[in-house]
Amino acid sequence: MYDSFHAVRQHARSGTHAVKVFRCSAKFGCGARFVKLSAVCQHVESGKCGIRTFRGKVDNLLADLLD
Numbered sequence: 001m002y003d004s005f006h007a008v009r010q011h012a013r014s015g016t017h018a019v020k021v022f023r024c025s026a027k028f029g030c031g032a033r034f035v036k037l038s039a040v041c042q043h044v045e046s047g048k049c050g051i052r053t054f055r056g057k058v059d060n061l062l063a064d065l066l067d
Contacts, residue, residue: 015035015036018035019035020033020034020035021033021035022034022035022036022037022039022040023040024040024043024044024049024051025051025057025061028051028054028057029044029049029050029051029054030048030049030050030051032049037065041062
């Protein structure tokens with residue numbers, strides 16, 4: 001699967017195995033978890049789970065993250 005120890009180490013240090021601390025709201029969205037806040041934003045903007053239809057509530061949730 002990997003050609004070298006360096007490749008395995010690089011994979012292990014990537015976001016693939018990082019703790020997913022951000023999540024799409026389970027109440028208004030799908031509950032998916034993400035490593036980066038930017039990934040949550042991309043998820044919301046993509047409209048994949050329908051959470052964008054709750055725009056005002058999403059804005060409040062994001063504001064809470066920044067407080």
